[in-house]
Amino acid sequence: MIDTRQTLETPEGTDLSLHPAGFWIRSLAYTVDWLLRIVVVIAIGIVFGASGIGQGLTLVVYFLMEWFYPVFFEVWYGGQTIGKKSFRLKVINDDGTPVTFAASLIRNLLRVVDFLPGFYVTGILASLCNRHFKRLGDLAAGTLVVYAHPVAANPPLENVGSRPVPEDFSTDEQRFLLAFAQRSSTMSAARQAELAQVLAPVLGAGDPVLTIKQMANHIVGNRASRGDPTA
């Protein structure tokens, strides 16, 4: 199965889902960070650049910005530089823990290598060569850039009454019934009917679409019935 979700088994036997981010969105996040750094350095250059010491200060700020801006944000602001935060990305260790100082330092010092021979071409190609989209710095540091909030919040359910779910429905199966109800607003009525029809023999008499929606309400605990209570 080709998937963007990578699972990580913890020592406790739980599967963690990680969603590594590819180079498209990461290059956007990088551009935001880059513009930000440029603006800061130029602003400092304009304000202090008039005197000799101002130029020195500008150079020092430029140096720090170039090398330690990402490290600072990744270590002290939850793995997110401003650019990454704006695209809801974050850096973590590849065992799922928050990124450590050493790892962040390594991955950011090795940017120079990923930049070769120009414009991060090495980094982009390297990220395409493994399924975690790691550039060379990530490979060396053992870090991962993932989506901070990969799953969208569930939309509220339409309250059409409640109906108990048959006992033999497993948790996963109930989850799909719920998903059907939650996503029904994005599907045409014809398609909803078509999908629900598949389950009609299992669900028994009645409109299968309505039945599934009522079961979904039951699953999330909306027991206060309205409309036609059949429970």
Next chain:
Amino acid sequence: MNLERIRIAIRPRRDWEAVDLGLQMARQWWWPMLRVWLIITMPWLIAAWLVPPYYQWLVSVSLWWCKPLFERPLLMILSQGVFGVKLRTREVLRATPRLFLLQIFPSLTWRRFSFTRSMDLPVVQLEGLHGAERRARLNVLHRVDSGPASWLTIIGVHVESFVMMACAALLAVFIPPEVADSLWRWEFWGESRAGGALLIVFAYVAMAIMGPLFVACGFALYLNRRVKLEGWDLEIAFKRMAQKRGVSALVLLALLALPLAPPAIPTAQAQSERERIREEIIAIKQGPDFHRMETQRVIKAKENHQEINFNEGFWQALLDFFSGAGKAARAVASIAEIALWVVVLVAVVFLILKYGSWLERFPQLLPGRRRRAEYRPQTLFGMAVTRESLPEDVSAAAGALWQAGERRQALALLYRASLASLLQVGMPLREGSTEQECLRLVERLQAELDIPAESLRYFAHLTRAWSELAYGHLAPHEHEGLELCRDWNRLWPEVRHG
């Protein structure tokens, strides 16, 4: 379309994650796609070598212009691969001419500059829609989660040119500097055959890398929209649930005898119906039920500040503010500069105080005047050479000692008196010097320090006599020693009177 055989994990994804699914798909079908792409674009590469240099631009422009066509066979590979059908390269190539001709005119004219090309291609190629149907379908697909489609084009253009420049940079790295000089001339890239051909090769490499990525990511965006619109994952799950409970496949087939592609295209009638409903909704929303009037009373302080006037005065004020800030910054900077120099001076003074005694060992380093004023070793050769340690009348004291038979004492007195007087005029004698070194130093600096030739001769004589007595226990003759004692006062007047 058989969802049972689908090879990608179906689930509704957020927009950018869908793009990443495209990257994973490109990784999976990279070589089949690249192979086909290289084969169908090969004529352009060959043409680039055959045409005269001044027509090469035509080759590169047409290669770039026809990119939408090259994307179609790649999409064919992906769309079949996703459902587990492995196409042979030959099959794809055989279908290519037909794919090329599909709506070729709009694709290469006004749609060539569409930003959402990658996401729109499946609608034309897989659903076979055109005209109003196509537009309606695209409206549905673009409603949400299609933002990345434009970004794919924008970022793709940049990355493609970056790859080109990176190729040139990589080449430059491996070329010796003597040759590389001519590589950076415009004539090389613009006019020479080799440069033009290189440029085309670089562009070709960049397109070959980005082409499959672009197609796969656009296709993934399209798939994600369909997964959401049609609940593909739900269909798979529901079928499994039904099958598990013994609903026969035959019944399912009968139930599912519904066309899947293209699904749910709104007809013109439905469109007008929707339009009417939308207008009704707007009318209702504008009614009183959806509006609430509220009167709030808030106590506010009477304000007396000037309104900011966004015209000349404002800009003048802004300019004044910035120039004021600049002046303040300059003042701060010059204060900081002074402070830094103070720190440097303090450091130098500290070093001198801490390690200054060192300098006394190198009196040559001091300038003459300061040397005279400050450099006064107390002892040389273990003998006191200060003015105070000498008797008032050196000749008389030495003569008396000589007469008393204390010849060593007498010559020692003469010698250290001579050294003292040499120090007085600024001779940089060091504690570590030997008698011969002192003599040579005096000979060298004689002219500079105005020492009379006679005194020098005397000092040479005295040095020899003193060395012979001190180290060889050979006393000079009686008259020679007396002469040395007598002549001292005449030849070294400074010490006696100073």
